[in-house]
Amino acid sequence: MFISNAYANAAGAPQGGETMQLIFMLVVFGLIFYFMIFRPQSKRVKEHKNLMGSLSKGDEVLTNGGILGKITKITAENDYVLLEINDNNQITIKKDYIAAVLPKGSIKSL
Template sequence: MSFFISDAVASAGAPAQGSPYSLIIMLVVFGLIFYFMILRPQQKRAKEHKKLMDSISKGDEVLTTGGLIGRVTKVAIPALSLLR
């Protein structure tokens, strides 16, 4: 048994060489997993949110994220005005 790192490294065999394509394949697989688990659902939610916001009109009753219920009095592009 060797207690010195230099002796332990010197006695070890040569490291195994993998295929250079294995790294590329692994990165592509992780990229696809990231796309289908993170980006795609986020794009879908954004599309549904935009569709919902486009369908709101004056007089609609809405429930905000904060829990307030209100009636839409004015529809503007970046925001909505609510009246209690």
């Protein structure tokens, strides 16, 4: 008397198009992630490894901390580099912290 009758919905089950649309959107987001994030980052890592492999004694380099120096010694077994900042000062840094190799004579031009 106080409770209304409940009737089942006559509509059918959802179509398969919704799941295909969801899968399509996930594939699109995966491609966006790959081309905008993963691929450029892997390119940068590859370029940095090539830079680390091409370092030699006498190269003028810039570190991530902004220090300019000339490589005086490279130790291959533990990946450390001895940088000469000026005639009196030398520092030891890890190879990974070298950001760029500068053209010859750029330190003297400053």
